[in-house]
Amino acid sequence: MNQTDWLHVTRREAPLVVSIPHAGTIIPADIEARLVSRWLARKDADWWLEQLYAFADGLGATVVRTGVSRTVIDVNRDPSGVSLYPGQATTGLCPVDTFDGEPLYRPSQDPDAAEIAARRASFFDPYHASLQAELDRLVARHGKVVLYDAHSIRSRAPRLFDGELPQFNIGTNSGAACDPGLTRAVEAACDATGLSRVTNGRFKGGWITRHYGQPERGVHAVQMELACHGYIDEPAELTPDTWPTPFQVTRAAPLRTALADVLKACLAFANSA
Secondary structure (H helix, E strand, O other), X not given: OOHHHXXXXXXXXXXXXXXXXXXXXXXXXXXXXXEOOHHHHHOXXXXXXHHHOHHHHHHOOXXXXXOEOOOOOOOOOOOOOOOOOOOOOOOOOOOOEOOOOOEOEOXXXXXXXXXXXXXXXXXXXXXXXXXXXXXXXXXXXXXXXXEEEEEEEOOOOOOOOOOOOOOEEEEOOOOOOOOHHHHHHHHHHHHOOOOOEEEOOOOOOOHHHHHHOEHHHOEXXXXXXXXXXXXXXXXXXXXXXXXXXXXXXXXXXXXXXXXXXXXXXXXXXXXXX
C-alpha cells in the first residue's frame, strides 16, 4: 500500500494542528481475510470526522489524518503496549476485540509480535513522523501551537463506561498536556452551547495528547471525544443494516458550529502572548 493512499496531511500556517487518528476504514486484504467480518472491524471507527471537521482548513489549521482502520493499528495507543487506562477496559495497539468485547479475528488469527512490529513500522511510525514534523514546523514559526486531537464514540458503550457519555469530553492528561488557559477556553466554548461537558472524565487523552502535550516546549495538546449522537443518528441496536448512519450536513450543522467556536478558541489561545 502506497503511503499517499492512507496518510493525509493538509498543511496550513495557523498555530493549530488537528489530528484525526480513528476515522479511517482501510484494511489491507491480507488482514481482512483473517477477520470475523469487515463490518465488525469498522464498527468502532470515529465515523465521518473528516466531514464534520472539514471547516478546519478554512481556519488555517493543519490537518493530519490516517485513512487506515484502528483495527489495523491504533495510532493513539502507547507503542510500548502500556495501557493508557490501567484497570479499565480498553483496546491495544493492534486491537483484537471491539469496544463491546467481540473478537475481531477468527480463531488463531490474532497478530503476533512480529506482525504488530511490522504494522507499527508501516503505519504508526509514518503517521507520527508527519504529526511531529508539522508541530515542529509550526512551533518554529509561532512559538506556541495547539494540537487538537479529534475523536468520537457512541454515547453508550457499557464495557468502556457507565451510562451515557456527555456531548463534549475534554482530555488534557489531567492538566499536564496544556496550559490551564487553553482548558478554560475550550470549556467555555463547549459550555456556551448548553450541551453536556466533562473535563478529564472517562477520557483524559490518549497517547497523542499525552506524548505531544508539552507546554514547556510550546505544544499544548487537548483531546476532544464527542458523543457521536451530536452529529449523526445513533441507533438503539448496532447491526450491519443500521450502523453507521450516514453523515448529513444539515443534521451535523449545530455541532459543527460549536466545534468551529472550539477551534477558534484554540487559535485565540495560541495567538495570545
